[in-house]
Amino acid sequence: MTRLRFGFLPLVDAALPILARELGFAEAEGLDLVLVRDLSWATVNDRLLYGHSDAAHLLAPLAIATTLGLGRPATPISVPFVLGLNGNAITLRPDLAAQVTTPGTLGDVRAIGLRLAAIVRATPRKICLGVVHRYSSHDYMLRYWLAASGLDPNADVDIVTVAPPFAADALASGEVDGICVGEPWNSVAVDRGVGVIVAVTSQIWRRGVEKVLAMRTERMAGDPAATDALLRALYRAGVAFIDPLRLEDIAAILARPEYLDGSAALIRGAVSDRLLFAQHAAPVHVPDFMFQHREAANFPWVSQAAWLYSQMCIAGHVEANDADYNRAQAVFRPDIYRRALRPLGIALPGASSKLEGGIAGPTGVGTPHGRLILGADSFFDGRCFDPDDLAAYLRNK
């Protein structure tokens, strides 16, 4: 047995490593997967950087930021597997939510954005919105939505960092007017009556990259056998995650004190894409709310890393340059994904990059063998991102 320490934050999208351990997939691959729970991304990341953990459940942009040396000394990080797409929501104070949507329903994200923008302009004080981390998909998706709704996210609103477990408290105390956070924390706020979900991130980008498996590149390269075994165990956990017959078991495992230490009912809602948008409302089925496995969702498309870098440029977190753009893209490692999963005989994408937002409906993509159909991956404003022309994308922002 090879022992691997895996850092995670108590969130529903830490499901695959937790299930890889609990359902025995890691053990079957000869891995003793030890899960290390922390309460801040800073600490998950520090443990990874300084060898306290071998792998981690990490925010995709944070893996890129760390590689580029933002906030920490530059350390090459690799992402050979994506732990899931989307699964986050935007939750506003109930009174504010009532002005932009019909509370309890899934509205039109474009219309809601325009109404929110009008309120932001008409409010003398700055509206304050919480995200879980500066280098998070939450931050970049929220900024994308606000910008496409006609606002300048850097000037027109305040965007602050709020740790997920405190998101509901921050809404209740009036510290923030809204939050963009993962599950179960939106549902906790709704359950307490201190927030109403107005949008989910899959409405902003149908196939938005979220948490990833991150390893120090040096660590990953030093033990290809353990790395490949880990990827296969996570892949099998993904198959189990989407099995409706296992829903109850999965929610009960994730809810345990050593993992999420939360309500199995709320977790079951997120896993099955059924969310309560407002207190006392009926659950709403949001197709593709959390997308953890189908359509090669775990494949680390280099173009996803490229899109994140473009958003870091737009937010002013980095200044665009070719060298950093290349380093950012090199963080995502489809080559490792293919090497590890080839023995499973599944359909593997032949390309490593794609036009993000370019798929309007189910489309077959090239694979060496097998059939792979990808569903729509559009952005709500209809824009596409071509990783081969970053400059043009940034010019037309």
Next chain:
Amino acid sequence: MLHRTIERRLLRIAIVDESPARAAVIAEGLRDAGLSDITIFADRHGIAARLEALSPDVILVDLANPRRDELEEMFALSRAVARPVAMFVDQSDIAGIEAAVDAGVSAYVVDGLRKDRIRPVLELAIRRFNAYARLRAELDEARNALAEHRTIDRAKALLMKKRGCDEPAAYAALRKAAMDSGRRIADVADALVTADRVMGDL
């Protein structure tokens, strides 16, 4: 100019910790070493403004603090002239970094502060974090010992009542059972008390 000022005066240290007991243990250690300019922040309310007004050279934060991401964001946006950066600045000092992560301490240090001035502070902080962890472990141990003592007393009382014997005989019976079964006396006593609770008056 700023750097020269820092080099001359005493280092100003802030400890951000939701556990006042641990913060006190760390502060005491630093004071003993002559680092007397210490402020403890146990409550996060208004911490941004207070930290900015204080303008510390070093900020110590518990690794398990759930607010670390928020604190880091605050440091990054700090309007103070000198922005604190995450400790692990000295990449060459791998042993130091590991000791800090092991002890559970992270530090943020104003940019440009000389390494030889930071190092003693970090080393002390690590030692005090470890001392606090030991203290906690000892306290837990003492609590367990006390609980075990109570269980043994309860088991003795049970035996005295059921067998009509005196205390030394009851204790001797417990000790013999422990030796025969290769278990600790406290464990035998615990089993006896638990069995009595489950069986009741049967």
